[in-house]
Amino acid sequence: MAALERFKLLAESKRELKDAEDLGKQISAYRYMEPAELAIKQGRNLVAKDLLLQAAKEDPSPFSGVIHRQLAYVFRNLGNSSQAIEECQTALKFEPKNKSVNYTIGLCYKDLGQVDNAIAYLKRFTESEKDAEEKAKAREFIEDLEHDRELLAAPVSDSPDYLDALLANGKVHRWAKTAMPLRVYIGRGEGLTGYRENFPQFAFKAFDSWVRASGGLLQCVLVDRPQDSDIELEWTVEDLFKEEDDGKKRRAAGITHMQPATEAYSSFNSNPACWAVGHAKIRIQTINCFSREECTDDDILSTCLHEAGHALGIGGHSAYFSDIMFFGVSNKQLPALSKRDKATIVRIYQSEN
Structure with a gap:
């Protein structure tokens, strides 16, 4: 009986230690998230990126999905759409039910001139989105991409003006x-x-x-x-x-x-x-x-x-x-x-x- 009690106490101590570690991660991650959100609103993307990368070091935490979605937004604003796609994929691992990430991935592929991939992810978004207005906007965006497919795929001109x-x-x-x-x-x-x-x-x-x-x-x-x-x-x-x-x-x-x-x-x-x-x-x-x-x-x-x-x-x-x-x-x-x-x-x- 004494051995069983000691085992229960040890297990409880480990749970408490794990809970304390998880709480510490949450606090540490959140400490970077608040100033990162402010930096995003102010358009200071480099500052936001550094803060969010620090927050991501605490993965996994309850905020991991949000952190990586925000990193995707920041990397895209900084012109690094390939990295933004990676951050979106990471966000989906933490939030597999958050299908709105597919919309961001579609935007990133559009940036990269990969129109077919962009349309594919935007269609995934429309298939899962419940909001009728948001779904309509995504379909409108798909129509724009299909309309502009040739222009978006055109090589960069070497002409000094247009x-x-x-x-x-x-x-x-x-x-x-x-x-x-x-x-x-x-x-x-x-x-x-x-x-x-x-x-x-x-x-x-x-x-x-x-x-x-x-x-x-x-x-x-x-x-x-x-x-x-x-x-x-x-x-x-x-x-x-x-x-x-x-x-x-x-x-x-x-x-x-x-x-x-x-x-x-x-x-x-x-x-x-x-x-x-x-x-x-x-x-x-x-x-x-x-x-x-x-x-x-x-x-x-x-x-x-x-x-x-x-x-x-x-x-x-x-x-x-x-x-x-x-x-x-x-x-x-x-x-x-x-x-x-x-x-x-x-x-x-x-x-x-």
């Missing part, structure tokens, strides 16, 4: 020299879901980036009233859709409408579709257009740069991931103008009006 491709499709417009400096109104969005006070700063930075890239060919000044503007930018929570030339509607983070000027356009006049701009209005969504979650600072800056490019005359899109004027969203884009973006705007405004 003006010729724009001209071929009648997608070049331009402001007259007499319109300079362009009067830009940047609205505010207090009270809108997801809006932050620094959003107008990103919009200003976007226009300033294009002006600098033009080497002085473009000039912009801020005005206080929309009725005094040549270009008006406003924020919205409404879903935005842009219509392609073939009639397909695509969900968008931002949209720009341009009106032609009344005077004749004398540049690129071999193509009557290339007209002078008289006014442009930009609308940018304050939340992610697919997930409806908060946008990161980089998301907003990238969207502002893209839509400002349209408002300044780039009516179409680049077919290559690294350009800010790429037709879709890509983690290979930095929130900055590429060399090809800069070269394109210079060529547009180098010609005489």
Whole structure:
């Protein structure tokens, strides 16, 4: 009897020790998770990555699935979609019933140009997702990928700009020299879901980036009233859709409408579709257009740069991931103008009006 009691006490002690070790792991992992989540919200992906990797050292813990899902998000933001896929697979080991990870894997394969794999994982997501709205968005994304399959699989161009491709499709417009400096109104969005006070700063930075890239060919000044503007930018929570030339509607983070000027356009006049701009209005969504979650600072800056490019005359899109004027969203884009973006705007405004 005494031996049996000692065995029970030993077993109980081991359980208590194991429970204490597990609790220690939970506390240690959680200690890194909270600042990591804050860093993600602030767009500090490198900081978040380091914190989450520290938290992952405590695997397995009740937080392991969340940690690896967040690592996947961070690695994708950092442009490492291959590593993001590995983190998603690890997350599934800890959370096998969390099928939403399939959506992230689909996004990562899209980044890598592996369209068939992207579609396969997105279809897995639609098969298991119960939310009708989320399922519909995933199906919409699949349709976009199938529509863009050839463009996404195209090799990277060695052309220094994409003006010729724009001209071929009648997608070049331009402001007259007499319109300079362009009067830009940047609205505010207090009270809108997801809006932050620094959003107008990103919009200003976007226009300033294009002006600098033009080497002085473009000039912009801020005005206080929309009725005094040549270009008006406003924020919205409404879903935005842009219509392609073939009639397909695509969900968008931002949209720009341009009106032609009344005077004749004398540049690129071999193509009557290339007209002078008289006014442009930009609308940018304050939340992610697919997930409806908060946008990161980089998301907003990238969207502002893209839509400002349209408002300044780039009516179409680049077919290559690294350009800010790429037709879709890509983690290979930095929130900055590429060399090809800069070269394109210079060529547009180098010609005489």
